Amino acid sequence: MNADFTHKVVLVTGASRGIGRAVALAFAREGATLVLAARSADRLAQVESEARDLGSEVLSVPTDVTSRDAVAALVDAAMDRFGRIDVLVNNAGIGKVGAIESAAFEDDVRQTLQASLFGMINVTQRVLPVLRRQGSGAIVNMSSVMGRKAFSRFGSYAIVMHAVSAFSDSLRQEVAGGDIQVSVIHPALTATDLLKEAEEAEMPPPFRHMTPLSSEDVARAVVVAVRRRRRRVVLPRTANMLLLGEALSPRVGDVIATALTRRPIARVLGMSRGKTYHETIASHPSL
Numbered sequence: 001m002n003a004d005f006t007h008k009v010v011l012v013t014g015a016s017r018g019i020g021r022a023v024a025l026a027f028a029r030e031g032a033t034l035v036l037a038a039r040s041a042d043r044l045a046q047v048e049s050e051a052r053d054l055g056s057e058v059l060s061v062p063t064d065v066t067s068r069d070a071v072a073a074l075v076d077a078a079m080d081r082f083g084r085i086d087v088l089v090n091n092a093g094i095g096k097v098g099a100i101e102s103a104a105f106e107d108d109v110r111q112t113l114q115a116s117l118f119g120m121i122n123v124t125q126r127v128l129p130v131l132r133r134q135g136s137g138a139i140v141n142m143s144s145v146m147g148r149k150a151f152s153r154f155g156s157y158a159i160v161m162h163a164v165s166a167f168s169d170s171l172r173q174e175v176a177g178g179d180i181q182v183s184v185i186h187p188a189l190t191a192t193d194l195l196k197e198a199e200e201a202e203m204p205p206p207f208r209h210m211t212p213l214s215s216e217d218v219a220r221a222v223v224v225a226v227r228r229r230r231r232r233v234v235l236p237r238t239a240n241m242l243l244l245g246e247a248l249s250p251r252v253g254d255v256i257a258t259a260l261t262r263r264p265i266a267r268v269l270g271m272s273r274g275k276t277y278h279e280t281i282a283s284h285p286s287l
């Protein structure tokens with residue numbers, strides 16, 4: 001993809017808040033034209049207005065990505081208005097905290113699969129023919145560090161994030177040979193509303209002292225991933241130590257995950273640099 005995003009059409013799902021909002025605004029600053037999708041029309045309208053203030057042309061389409069009809073209408077609306085889609089950011093999703101033995105676990109897996117995986121599949125299947133006709137484009141899928149190493153009490157989310165990684169890996173190879181690029185982003189804990197319903201004590205233990213990334217950190221990584229045709233981005237880079245340990249052996253991965261539960265070690269590994277997730281959320285009620 002050309003490094004210049006001016007007038008490139010970027011479709012962002014889950015754009016109403018958190019990482020998706022930050023991604024939309026980051027591309028707006030780059031001069032892109034935006035198509036914004038999420039369920040809540042009010043919040044979407046707010047992000048639309050912020051992006052317009054940055055000079056972007058914007059179409060927002062309230063959409064539930066789990067509905068095939070709604071996704072078809074989203075892509076049709078984008079094509080009617082702009083005639084092309086250059087970048088798809090598959091970001092919409094949910095996350096639940098809870099042990100595998102909890103009564104809600106199976107439902108948590110189903111709901112997360114529905115929103116975060118099947119939603120991604122729906123949107124990709126609708127947008128990919130557009131990119132193929134154009135002969136170019138980029139797809140960015142939002143996974144998580146949890147998509148490569150699961151933590152306890154985060155099984156439902158980790159299952160789905162691993163599935164997103166596998167989906168991205170297959171997709172990248174299926175479109176290889178043309179000018180369609182596929183990137184997968186693996187951010188660590190990020191300060192958004194995603195886990196705000198979880199009590200601090202219920203959080204996956206390695207998260208307890210962790211300082212979250214900001215949505216803007218992740219958004220910058222998304223822009224760079226498209227610009228530099230990155231296949232996989234792990235954020236922050238120090239999280240690669242955990243993934244490398246896990247690749248060597250689950251025993252080493254577990255030792256690093258356990259070590260992260262201790263603040264001094266989390267600090268040395270660069271994962272505890274200030275406020276925790278709950279402290280950050282409490283000090284910024286509208287992330």
Ligand SMILES: NC(=O)c1ccc[n+]([C@@H]2O[C@H](COP(=O)([O-])OP(=O)(O)OC[C@H]3O[C@@H](n4cnc5c(N)ncnc54)[C@H](OP(=O)(O)O)[C@@H]3O)[C@@H](O)[C@H]2O)c1
Nearest residue numbers: 014016017018019038039040064065092093144189190192
């Ligand atoms: N926060 C983290 O620690 C973290 C870390 C790594 C990866 N991620 C991933 O980053 C992505 C964004 O999460 P976030 O942290 O920004 O969470 P968030 O603040 O809760 O935002 C989630 C977004 O997804 C949208 N969404 C959820 N279900 C949807 C559906 N069925 N149809 C359309 N839109 C839907 C929400 O909008 P509506 O409610 O308006 O539909 C919202 O815009 C997720 O895929 C998440 O797995 C998050």
